[in-house]
Amino acid sequence: MQPKNHSSTSEFILLGLAEESDQEILLFALFFCMYVVTSVGNLLIIMAISYDPRLHTPMYFFLANLSLVDFCLATNTIPKMLVNIQTRSKSISYPCCLTQMYFFHFFGIMDSVLIAVMSYDRFVAICHPLHYTTIMSPRLCGFLVGGPWMFSSFISLTHILLMARLVFCGSNEIPHYFCDLTPLLRLSCTDTSVNKIFVLIVAGMVIATPFICILASYARIIMAIMKVPSADGRKKAFSTCSSHLSVVTLSYGTTIGVYLCPSSVRTAVKEKASAVMYTGVTPMLNPFIYSLRNRDMNGALKKLFSRKITSS
Structure with missing residues (x-):
């Protein structure tokens, strides 16, 4: 027998970020600019890494995948919000939700795991430089990227299957600008204990565990850097890692607040503010963080632009 969808709600209403209609024009302009910058910045990084053979290394391979994930993460949420503001329609169907x-969740988990993978790459490069090419083989790099794609797909599908069994028979208004897990669980009029337990388990696996691994990696990295005899060598090593640490702070600082803090501490305003950070601000800033202080990336972008201008 086919399982029945017991939900009596055929659509939800996304209340969005603005409390007053006058604020929506400003939000539309702001998020439209953010999305354009995010798309252009991340796609340029992917193109620069693809075209420049000097960047065909594990570090830039992971960076290209992170840029792809950031672009997809922003594309999944921001365009729908912009359309809702433009059309004055805040509804989203149950299947689309x-x-x-x-x-x-698919791209969010990928983002979290990829940042941890990049910290491992920096750990091997700084703490085991002589064995770097041997350890970070193409096979291992493929596994470190392909594995998270499969794992993320499985976890996200499980979230959806657990959500599909719930009944929504009360209010259909979601105090958010996209369909997130925690606001939807509050609307259900059935027992959500299984969903909440699974959320905590997944949060521990894809947020807490990678974050602890990152802290452990950078503790070893800092110890190795302090042993470098030359001041220039230490400065170069710190410069290489500072951009990654900035991304770690932005990404994990917001997701930990949403998924690991007690529900009594979280509010709808805090959840929306955190969501803006990891769906809009972080994907927009990542290209600048990784390219502004990276000579190789700047050189590749200049070559890419010069090639486009020449071909035109």
Whole structure:
């Protein structure tokens, strides 16, 4: 027998970020600019890494995947919000809501795991430089990227299957600008204990565990850097890692606040503010963080632009 969808709600209403209609024009302009910058910045990084053979290394391979994930993460949420503001329609169908939630968790988990993978790459490069090419083989790099794609897909699908069994028979208004897990669980009029337990388990696996691994990696990295005899060598090593630490702070600082803090501490305003950070601000800033202080990336971008101008 086919399982029945017991939900009596055919659509949800995304209340968005603005409390007053006058604020929506400003939000539309702000998020439209953020999305354009995010798309252009991340796609340029992917193109620069693809075209420049000097950047065909594990570090830039992971960076290209992170840029792809950041672009997809922003694309999953911001365009829908912009359309809702433009059309004055805040509704989203039940299947579309679940689809958006699936891809949000899919790319969100990928983002978290990839940042941890990049910290491991920096750990090997600084603490074991002589064995770097041997350890970070193409096979291992493929596994470190392909594994998270499969794992993220499985976890996201499980979230959706657990959500599909719930009944929504009360209010259909979501105090958010996209279909996130925690606001939807509050709307259900059935027992959500299984969903909440699974959320905590997943948060421990894809947020807490990678974050602890990152802290351990950088503790070893700092110890190794302090042993470098020359001041220039220490400065170069710190410069290489500072951009990654900035991304770690932005990404994990917001997600930990949403998924690991007690529900009594979280509010709808805090959840929306954190969501703006990891769906809009962080994907927009990542290209600048990784390119502004990276000579190789700046050189590759200049070559890419010069090639486009020449071909034109």
